[in-house]
Amino acid sequence: MSLNLPENERDLDSPAYKAFRHSVYVRDNFKCQLCGSNYRLNAHHIKRWADDVKLRFSASNGIALCESCHKMVTGNEDSFEERFKVIVKKNTIAKYGGQTPKKPSGKYKLRNPRLRF
Numbered sequence: 001m002s003l004n005l006p007e008n009e010r011d012l013d014s015p016a017y018k019a020f021r022h023s024v025y026v027r028d029n030f031k032c033q034l035c036g037s038n039y040r041l042n043a044h045h046i047k048r049w050a051d052d053v054k055l056r057f058s059a060s061n062g063i064a065l066c067e068s069c070h071k072m073v074t075g076n077e078d079s080f081e082e083r084f085k086v087i088v089k090k091n092t093i094a095k096y097g098g099q100t101p102k103k104p105s106g107k108y109k110l111r112n113p114r115l116r117f
Contacts (some may be wrong), residue, residue: 020057027095028064033087040067046084048077063088 011017021043031038044065047055055061063084065073073080 016057020059020062023059024062025064027059027088027091029091029095031064032066032069033063033084033091034065034069034073037066037068041065042067042070044070044073044084046077046081046088060088060092 024043025041030041032041041064043062045056046061046063049056052061
């Protein structure tokens with residue numbers, strides 16, 4: 001159920017946010033893109049959620065990070081931005097051959113029960 005949240009608040013249960021996370025995890029092979037862990041993944045926004053409304057649900061603005069790496073990056077996004085863009089571009093080409101991936105539809109099945117959907 002979506003709530004009327006302030007503009008910069010996230011409804012983690014909204015279909016759009018779930019689709020964003022799922023697309024990021026699939027593209028990044030359900031692994032942290034810094035350390036390779038698949039434990040407690042987060043879909044991190046490369047351009048911060050509050051800074052760019054148009055990119056909030058774009059998988060090209062997300063990268064899979066484990067909880068530990070996500071904590072390290074949060075607050076230091078600017079220093080990681082270019083590195084993350086390169087990783088996302090590489091993963092998109094590897095996964096989709098440079099084509100725009102199709103948006104996921106409907107319900108999501110968890111491949112990894114540790115993911116927080």
